[in-house]
Amino acid sequence: MIAKYIKPLLLTALISLSACSSDDDNSAESLSGENDLTIEFDNGFNGDDLLLGASTYTNSNGEVLTINRFNYLVSNFVLIDSEGNEYAYPKDDSYFVISEENEMTEVHLTNIPAGEYVSVRFGLGVDQEKYQQGAEGQNDAFLKTAEDNEMMWSWQAGYKFLNFEGSFTSATVTEATDFKIHMGSHGTALDNYREVEIAMPTAALVSSTLSPVVHLAVDANKILDGAHKILLSEAAVVMVDEVKSPQIAENATSMFRVDHVHNGENVDH
Amino acid sequence: MFIMVKMLIINWSKSSENRGLTLIFRFLFFRMKNQLKTILLALVICNAIACSPDNEEEYILINEPLQLEIPANFPEMVYDISKNPPTEQGFALGKKLFYDGKLSANGFISCGFCHEQRSAFTHHGHQFSHGIDDLEGVRNAPAIQNAAFMSQFAWDGATAHLDLFPIIPITNEVEMGETVSNVLAKLKADGAYQRLFANAFENGEVSNENFFKALSQFMVMLISSNSKYDKYVRKEDAITFTETETRGMEIFQQKCASCHKTDLFTDDAFRNNGLPIYPGINDIGRAEVSGSATDNYKFKVPSLRNVAMTAPYMHDGRFGSLQSVLDFYANGVRDSETLDSILKQNNRLGIDLSKKDKDALISFLNTLTDETYLNDKRFAEY
Numbered sequence: 001m002i003a004k005y006i007k008p009l010l011l012t013a014l015i016s017l018s019a020c021s022s023d024d025d026n027s028a029e030s031l032s033g034e035n036d037l038t039i040e041f042d043n044g045f046n047g048d049d050l051l052l053g054a055s056t057y058t059n060s061n062g063e064v065l066t067i068n069r070f071n072y073l074v075s076n077f078v079l080i081d082s083e084g085n086e087y088a089y090p091k092d093d094s095y096f097v098i099s100e101e102n103e104m105t106e107v108h109l110t111n112i113p114a115g116e117y118v119s120v121r122f123g124l125g126v127d128q129e130k131y132q133q134g135a136e137g138q139n140d141a142f143l144k145t146a147e148d149n150e151m152m153w154s155w156q157a158g159y160k161f162l163n164f165e166g167s168f169t170s171a172t173v174t175e176a177t178d179f180k181i182h183m184g185s186h187g188t189a190l191d192n193y194r195e196v197e198i199a200m201p202t203a204a205l206v207s208s209t210l211s212p213v214v215h216l217a218v219d220a221n222k223i224l225d226g227a228h229k230i231l232l233s234e235a236a237v238v239m240v241d242e243v244k245s246p247q248i249a250e251n252a253t254s255m256f257r258v259d260h261v262h263n264g265e266n267v268d269h
Numbered sequence: 270m271f272i273m274v275k276m277l278i279i280n281w282s283k284s285s286e287n288r289g290l291t292l293i294f295r296f297l298f299f300r301m302k303n304q305l306k307t308i309l310l311a312l313v314i315c316n317a318i319a320c321s322p323d324n325e326e327e328y329i330l331i332n333e334p335l336q337l338e339i340p341a342n343f344p345e346m347v348y349d350i351s352k353n354p355p356t357e358q359g360f361a362l363g364k365k366l367f368y369d370g371k372l373s374a375n376g377f378i379s380c381g382f383c384h385e386q387r388s389a390f391t392h393h394g395h396q397f398s399h400g401i402d403d404l405e406g407v408r409n410a411p412a413i414q415n416a417a418f419m420s421q422f423a424w425d426g427a428t429a430h431l432d433l434f435p436i437i438p439i440t441n442e443v444e445m446g447e448t449v450s451n452v453l454a455k456l457k458a459d460g461a462y463q464r465l466f467a468n469a470f471e472n473g474e475v476s477n478e479n480f481f482k483a484l485s486q487f488m489v490m491l492i493s494s495n496s497k498y499d500k501y502v503r504k505e506d507a508i509t510f511t512e513t514e515t516r517g518m519e520i521f522q523q524k525c526a527s528c529h530k531t532d533l534f535t536d537d538a539f540r541n542n543g544l545p546i547y548p549g550i551n552d553i554g555r556a557e558v559s560g561s562a563t564d565n566y567k568f569k570v571p572s573l574r575n576v577a578m579t580a581p582y583m584h585d586g587r588f589g590s591l592q593s594v595l596d597f598y599a600n601g602v603r604d605s606e607t608l609d610s611i612l613k614q615n616n617r618l619g620i621d622l623s624k625k626d627k628d629a630l631i632s633f634l635n636t637l638t639d640e641t642y643l644n645d646k647r648f649a650e651y
Contacts, residue, residue: 131428131429131430131433132429132430134349134352134353134430134431134432134433134481134485135352135353135432135433135477135478135479135480135481135482135485136352136432136478138432138433138477138478138481139477139478140450140453140476140477140478143449143450143477144449144450144453147448147449147450148450152436152440152449154437154440154441154442155427155437155441155557156425156427156428156437156558157427157428157430157433157434157436157437158427158428186558186559186560186561187426187427187428187429187558187559188421188426188429189426189555189558189559189560189561189564190559190560190561240557240558240559240560241560242559242560242561242562245560
């Protein structure tokens with residue numbers, strides 16, 4: 001009972017103490033302790049807001065898309081500071097599902113050591129190392145989340161890295177036709193896990209009092225209309241395709257950009 | 270001789286119920302086994318939770334490591350048992366899970382439903398194994414012995430890790446039609462399973478990790494290595510081969526062993542053996558996993574252990590007898606872009622086999638039947 005009253009007092013004292021010290025100098029050296037860092041995945045389509053089952057989007061391949069599902073897996077987060085030091089988030093806890101339809105758009109990293117982070121690296125999908133861990137790599141919460149969000153394949157013991165579905169029309173396909181883009185690794189035959197490193201326009205500051213939010217703008221248009229042009233008129237269902245799946249994986253790595261960083265205490269953005 | 274160390278940990282339960290106090294006793298038994306100065310340290314944690322108001326204590330079984338002997342004529346084991354060493358309780362749990370219909374959506378289809386011991390863990394009398402709601406798959410349930418020595422699983426290599434294999438039949442719509450998370454939820458709600466998991470694993474949790482580990486422990490122990498052939502090559506029990514069996518073995522080594530390699534009788538590779546496409550089912554095999562047209566119609570080379578017991582044959586169970594299988598290799602192989610080059614030699618398709626060769630081969634293949642394994646009570650459902 002006593003602890004109940006002491007704890008907030010202590011916390012307030014701590015916060016005010018460290019707040020004083022950080023007033024003097026806001027450089028990386030003065031940042032101490034640890035805190036949370038949140039990464040917001042703000043899904044869009046070529047600059048527009050992504051509205052599932054509502055808006056239509058026209059891409060440069062001349063195809064008009066209605067999008068019903070945009071889910072993907074992100075993993076293996078690494079934060080890089082201004083001096084090039086890397087902090088790798090604990091691997092076992094570093095797998096997340098982003099789902100537009102289920103409003104899961106945040107990755108919440110906890111206990112990040114204080115620092116001035118200038119870029120972030122993460123994977124799209126599940127790496128082979130994780131698969132090779134066998135039973136030990138199977139985190140209950142993640143597996144359930146993946147199953148609940150249509151991110152597991154039933155015919156092979158693996159995850160879909162990207163589940164992008166909807167319907168489209170084009171010059172040759174005039175009736176709205178369903179499309180399904182499911183991308184993942186092809187067993188041991190083809191590894192489609194990719195990593196992406198993106199710089200932040202302003203450093204994300206983490207300390208015992210600072211818990212930043214890194215706001216990513218994610219462009220779903222890049223999946224089909226990136227460096228590789230993937231035509232739905234050619235194939236509306238791409239699940240395991242030796243040529244197109246790796247191209248989709250590459251395209252998808254170009255979806256991410258840090259739009260801005262919110263620095264501060266208990267940032268609620 | 271026993272040395273017993275007893276530790277008492279008192280854990281204040283955070284539950285708001287009246288039974289606020291939970292006692293956890295942890296016993297560590299260091300057991301010295303046999304007197305040949307070989308000390309087997311069986312570190313065993315036994316959790317006994319007394320939560321009833323009168324502090325009645327319940328003691329749970331001691332867990333012992335299981336001996337796992339690698340047969341002298343086998344290659345190295347692929348499965349890393351240091352990460353999941355089989356124990357008596359882990360194996361027992363794995364076996365219960367293997368035979369439990371809870372793993373399926375309707376509660377009736379267990380692993381053992383399609384993998385019956387008396388047919389060397391295949392689905393006897395079923396060309397296509399049927400699963401939930403009597404839905405039929407397009408493939409024949411393969412034998413599962415010696416899985417710890419394999420690096421690819423399922424006909425198309427849909428996983429390369431034994432631990433993850435159960436995900437495939439559990440989630441397949443025509444097999445068990447369940448989700449992994451749902452199976453876990455059912456096990457978590459089951460008092461008997463809670464105890465079995467507590468007995469089998471140090472952290473005692475009903476978790477995916479422990480679920481997969483228990484199933485693997487059962488499968489890792491399914492070793493078939495005591496056929497007449499094994500005893501013959503290991504020179505045990507003064508076993509001899511008949512003239513026909515010896516001739517069959519020679520032909521086998523010449524004409525079959527390049528794919529049915531080693532004493533596992535498979536090279537774990539994916540090959541197209543030239544089967545005509547099954548009418549109505551265009552099963553492209555390995556290409557379904559790899560997405561590569563070069564893998565079209567390739568399937569994993571199956572082990573031939575206990576092959577006399579595992580009819581029907583081929584990934585789609587199209588052949589009812591070994592005779593038909595050999596007739597196919599002699600006369601029925603069809604050419605295609607991905608036909609294995611081994612079956613396209615000397616200006617002919619398939620394997621040159623005379624009637625006598627086939628008879629001798631069948632005699633030899635019959636020596637691969639392992640009665641010890643087929644009747645091993647440790648693996649039996651009842």
